[in-house]
Every structure is written in C-alpha cells, then in structure tokens.
Amino acid sequence: MSSTAGKTITCKAAVAWEASKPLSIEDVEVEPPRAGEVRVKVTYTGLCHTDYYTLSGNDPEGAFPSILGHEGAGFVESVGEGVTEFKEGDSVILLYTAECKQCKFCKSGKTNLCQSVRATSGQGVMPDKTVRFKCKGQEIKHFMGTSSFSQYTVVSQYSLVAVDPKAPQEKTCLLGCGVTTGFGAATHTANISQGSTVAVFGIGCVGLAVLEGAKSRKASRIIAIDTNDKKQSWAERFGATDFINPTKLDGKQTIVEKLVELTDGGLDYTFDCTGNTDVMRQALEACHKGWGVSTIIGVAAAGKEISTRPFQLVTGRKWQGSAFGGVKGKSELPAMVDAYTNGTSPIQLDAYVTHHATLTDIETGFAKMKEGECIRCVVDMSK
Ligand code: NAD
Ligand code: DAO
Ligand code: ZN
Numbered sequence: 036m037s038s039t040a041g042k043t044i045t046c047k048a049a050v051a052w053e054a055s056k057p058l059s060i061e062d063v064e065v066e067p068p069r070a071g072e073v074r075v076k077v078t079y080t081g082l083c084h085t086d087y088y089t090l091s092g093n094d095p096e097g098a099f100p101s102i103l104g105h106e107g108a109g110f111v112e113s114v115g116e117g118v119t120e121f122k123e124g125d126s127v128i129l130l131y132t133a134e135c136k137q138c139k140f141c142k143s144g145k146t147n148l149c150q151s152v153r154a155t156s157g158q159g160v161m162p163d164k165t166v167r168f169k170c171k172g173q174e175i176k177h178f179m180g181t182s183s184f185s186q187y188t189v190v191s192q193y194s195l196v197a198v199d200p201k202a203p204q205e206k207t208c209l210l211g212c213g214v215t216t217g218f219g220a221a222t223h224t225a226n227i228s229q230g231s232t233v234a235v236f237g238i239g240c241v242g243l244a245v246l247e248g249a250k251s252r253k254a255s256r257i258i259a260i261d262t263n264d265k266k267q268s269w270a271e272r273f274g275a276t277d278f279i280n281p282t283k284l285d286g287k288q289t290i291v292e293k294l295v296e297l298t299d300g301g302l303d304y305t306f307d308c309t310g311n312t313d314v315m316r317q318a319l320e321a322c323h324k325g326w327g328v329s330t331i332i333g334v335a336a337a338g339k340e341i342s343t344r345p346f347q348l349v350t351g352r353k354w355q356g357s358a359f360g361g362v363k364g365k366s367e368l369p370a371m372v373d374a375y376t377n378g379t380s381p382i383q384l385d386a387y388v389t390h391h392a393t394l395t396d397i398e399t400g401f402a403k404m405k406e407g408e409c410i411r412c413v414v415d416m417s418k
Contacts, residue, residue, distance in 0.1 A: 037123050040113035041067050044074075048185035049397045050170055052100045054092025057398050058184070063102070063175065065187040066167040068115035072189050074167075075127060079208045080183035081106035082392075082400050082412045084239075084310075085334060089178065090401075093337045098159035101176035102168055105131040106212040107183025108204035109416075111197075118192050126200040128211045128372075130364035131156075131179040133193040147223075147363045152191045156180030162191055181211075184397065186416050196365045198372040205413050206384050207372055212359070213240035213411060215371065216332060217308065218382055219360015221248025225304045225330050232302045234258040234294055235275070236318050237309035238266035240387055240410050241332055243273045244360075245306045250274030251381035256298065260290065263407055273383070281317075294321040305329045312339045319343050325351035332357050387411045393418035 044065045049058035068074045083106050089097040111125040121127070135141055135151035155162050159176030167189035168175035168182070180194040198207060217240070221227050233249040235242045238261040249257045250273070258277040259270030267278040277297070281290040288296070295301050301323035307315045310333030319329040320343060329352065331341075341354075348354065362368070374380035390412035392400030400412040 037113055040123070043067065044112075044187050046186035047394055048102050048168070048170075049104075049394060050100055050175060051090050051103050054090065054097065054099060058090070058103075060395055060397075061170045063185060064169040065185065065189060066169075068113060068118075068167075068189050069161070069163060070116040071118060071192050072115040072161065073118060073121050073192055073195060074112045074114075074187060074189045075109045075129065075195065076112045076187055077107050077109040077183050077185060077416045079108050079205045080104045080414050080416060081209050081212065082397075082404050082414060083212050084404070085212075086184075087401055087404065088334065095337055096157050098176045100170070100173065101159055101178050102182040102185045102188070103178045104183030104185070105129065105179040105181040106208055107181060107188070108208035108211065112187060114192075120192060121195070121197060125197040126202070126204065127195045127197050128207055128364070128368055129181040129183055129188075129190060130194045130196055131181050131212065132359040132364060133180060133191060134196075134363045134365040135193040136365070141363075147359060147361050149193065151193050152180055156191075156194070161189065184394070186394070196368045198369050199376055202372045202376045205415070206388065207375070208413060209240075209384060209387055209411055210368055210371055214244045214382060214384060214387055215362050215368070216357070216360045217241040217244025218248040219362040220306060220330050220332050220357040221245045222252060223361035224355065224357035225306070225328055227252040227254055227304050229253040230255045231304060232256045232258075232298050234260060234302045234305045234318070234321055236260045236305070236307050236314050237333065238270045239308060242306070242308035243269060243387065243410065244382065245308060245332070246270060246273040246275050247382055249304070258294065258297070258302070265408065269410070272386070291317050291320045298323070300324060301327050303327055307331045307333045309333045310335050312341050315341050316343050319352060319354050320347055322352040327351075328353045328355065330355055330357050388413050391415065
C-alpha cells in the first residue's frame with residue numbers, strides 16, 4: 036500500500052478562483068478517496084478548448100473556485116472502500132464521460148452517455164455531493180469528474196480506465212478527449228462507410244481526428260474546410276483529399292454551393308468541429324439530399340441556437356450530435372491504447388502534440404492554444 040494511502044496529500048494544482056482570471060498555482064489538500072472512489076497521481080494532461088471555455092465563464096455548468104482539466108493520464112495512488120477494479124500503480128486515463136456498465140444508459144447499448152455520476156460531476160462535486168479539494172481553507176470544486184490540473188485528483192471508479200502501463204502517458208492522455216472524440220464521431224456516431232464523401236469543418240485536434248476516422252473507413256473523398264490556411268498541410272497529412280478556405284472563395288459561390296458542386300449534389304457525411312452555429316448550418320446544408328448525415332461535435336457558446344429550413348430535413352438530410360465520439364471509455368480505450376503501442380493504430384497520436392508546458396507555466400500553454408497554431412499542448416504535471 037502506498038505510504039500516502041488514507042492520508043490527505045498536499046500538492047500543486049492550477050486553481051481557477053473565478054471566471055476570466057488566470058489560473059493560479061496553489062498548494063491544495065487532496066483528501067483520500069471515499070467508497071467507490073480512486074485517487075490518481077496525474078502525470079500529464081492535455082489542454083482542451085473546453086477548459087478555456089469554462090474558465091472564460093461561458094459554461095453554464097462552470098462552478099468556481101474549481102480545478103479544471105479533463106484530458107488526463109496518471110497512476111492510481113490509492114483506492115477507496117469497495118473498489119476492486121483498480122490497484123495502486125495502475126496506469127489510467129481519466130474519463131469525463133464515465134462508464135458504469137450498470138445504469139439505464141450504459142445498459143441500453145444505444146449511447147455512451149453514462150448517467151451514473153453525471154448529475155454530481157456537472158455540479159463540480161463527487162457522487163456523495165462533497166468535494167475532496169481544499170485550498171487556503173476553502174473548498175474547491177471538481178470539474179467534469181476529472182480535475183486533471185492537479186498533481187493528485189480523486190475521481191469516481193466509473194471515471195477512469197486502466198490501460199497498458201507501457202504506453203506513454205504524455206501521449207495517451209489525448210485519448211481522454213480530443214482525439215477519441217473526433218475519431219469516434221467518424222467511426223462510431225456517423226459510422227462512415229467505405230467509398231463515401233466526407234467534409235470536415237474546422238481542422239483542430241478534433242477535426243484532424245475526424246479526418247483520420249474517415250481515412251480509416253476508406254472514404255473516397257475527404258474535404259477539409261478551415262479559415263486558417265496553415266491547416267491545409269495538417270489536413271493533408273491526416274487524410275484530406277481536398278482543402279478549402281471558405282474566406283478565399285471568389286465571391287460567386289457560398290461554401291455550401293461550392294461543396295455541393297464538387298460532390299455532385301452534396302456530401303454523404305459532414306462534421307462540425309468549430310462550435311460555430313453558422314458553420315453547423317453550412318455543414319447540414321452541404322449534405323446530399325435524401326441521405327446525407329451531419330454530425331455536430333463543436334460546443335457552441337452559451338445561449339447559441341442552431342437553425343435551418345425544416346425542408347432540409349424533410350428532404351432526407353439528418354442532423355445529429357456526438358459527445359466523446361460515442362466512445363465508451365472503459366470498454367474501448369484499452370484496445371485503442373494497445374493499437375497505439377503495437378503500431379497498428381490508424382491514429383497518429385504522437386503527431387497531435389505540437390506544444391509542451393509544465394504545470395507552473397500552464398497559462399503559457401493556454402496562450403499558445405489561443406494563437407491558433409497549436410493542435411494540442413500537453414502539460415507535464417510534475418514541474
Ligand atoms: P480548435 O480551436 O483547435 O479547432 C477549431 C478549428 O476551426 C480551427 O482550426 C479554426 O481555424 C477552425 N474554424 C474556426 N471558424 C471556422 C469557420 N467559420 N469555418 C471553418 N473553420 C473554422 O478546436 P478543437 O480542440 O479541435 O475542438 C473543436 C470543437 O470541438 C470545440 O468546439 C470543442 O469545444 C469541441 N469539442 C467537443 C467534444 C465533444 O465531445 N462533442 C469534445 C472535445 C471538443
Ligand atoms: O449530459 O450525459 C451528459 C453528458 C454531457 C457531456 C457532453 C460532453 C460534450 C462536450 C464536452 C467537450 C469536451 C470536454
Ligand atoms: Zn452508466
């Protein structure tokens with residue numbers, strides 16, 4: 036048993052004291068895990084736009100003060116009463132989309148949206164409605180049931196999965212959100228079929244992973260669309276056959292008209308990976324009449340609504356959404372990690388990491404993310 040088991044651990048964490056303020060590196064106290072919980076030593080975490088979105092105060096579920104971060108990997112430090120699935124030293128990936136295998140949602144076989152801890156994780160508390168973090172005598176909220184911006188975190192036993200310990204956590208942490216989300220949206224939610232045509236709007240981490248999913252399904256044409264020309268070479272490297280910058284069209288055609296012309300009536304599958312509701316509409320309307328399916332992955336700003344003429348749907352286009360790519364974390368991530376370690380994965384996981392940061396300079400990492408040239412910044416939580 037670890038020497039820290041059963042004791043409160045004091046460690047460093049990036050605390051979000053209030054919305055729109057920089058994260059503050061603090062000494063935090065992390066209580067031992069209670070029944071059904073696991074305490075994890077976080078080694079690496081990716082920075083995702085959702086962390087920034089919540090920090091900006093735009094997330095209706097955002098609660099402060101809190102410890103953000105949801106794309107994390109690490110080792111189990113200790114387990115609470117009744118936990119048999121994990122032991123000290125297990126290499127794990129945190130799951131902001133939990134999987135309990137027992138709730139109505141898990142058992143339905145229709146969705147990955149486990150509800151076992153959803154109500155409490157959305158409120159920034161553990162399933163027993165209390166918190167495990169304290170700083171300067173104040174209680175600190177959890178985030179998405181993960182809080183990976185702390186050197187130690189406590190999560191529900193449903194919010195993590197054990198994976199091959201040989202796999203490098205500085206890479207596998209990315210499977211905790213962006214990469215799995217895009218790849219799964221293509222291969223699970225949309226279930227792209229061989230020979231089909233695909234358009235991906237927004238070529239960040241998520242969009243690149245959609246491209247890789249489409250390529251793995253042998254789509255015949257994969258059109259990447261981004262307002263940033265620098266994304267062209269990225270898109271091509273990840274499987275795009277074409278790249279369009281919609282701001283560089285000659286003015287005679289809209290992006291929808293251009294796509295419909297290029298694909299003889301529209302695409303079989305489109306994806307929004309921007310979070311922009313106008314783009315979501317473009318993605319839907321660029322679908323082929325009768326069968327085109329558009330998948331929304333992007334998270335829109337609070338209060339935004341989508342619209343289209345209902346006739347777009349009456350005439351056979353389908354609009355759907357995807358969270359965590361429709362992937363069930365416990366059931367599916369171990370095999371995705373194994374494919375990575377044995378070299379058979381269709382996902383170029385290493386290539387997504389363009390920037391590095393340390394916990395102490397996590398704010399620099401966020402700044403890089405906002406500059407638009409960063410695909411993913413991975414934070415070393417030990418420094
Ligand atoms: P990102 O910012 O790295 O990438 C977005 C890309 O969209 C950028 O390259 C940007 O240039 C491009 N873009 C912006 N406006 C555009 C426009 N009008 N037309 C075409 N391209 C445009 O973001 P990311 O990390 O790849 O995440 C993408 C989205 O997915 C975000 O909204 C994020 O919150 C969301 N997300 C959703 C889930 C989920 O489970 N549904 C999970 C993770 C992330
Ligand atoms: O309500 O059951 C639920 C799940 C809500 C979580 C959906 C997450 C999708 C967007 C998150 C972005 C990345 C963390
Ligand atoms: Zn469940």
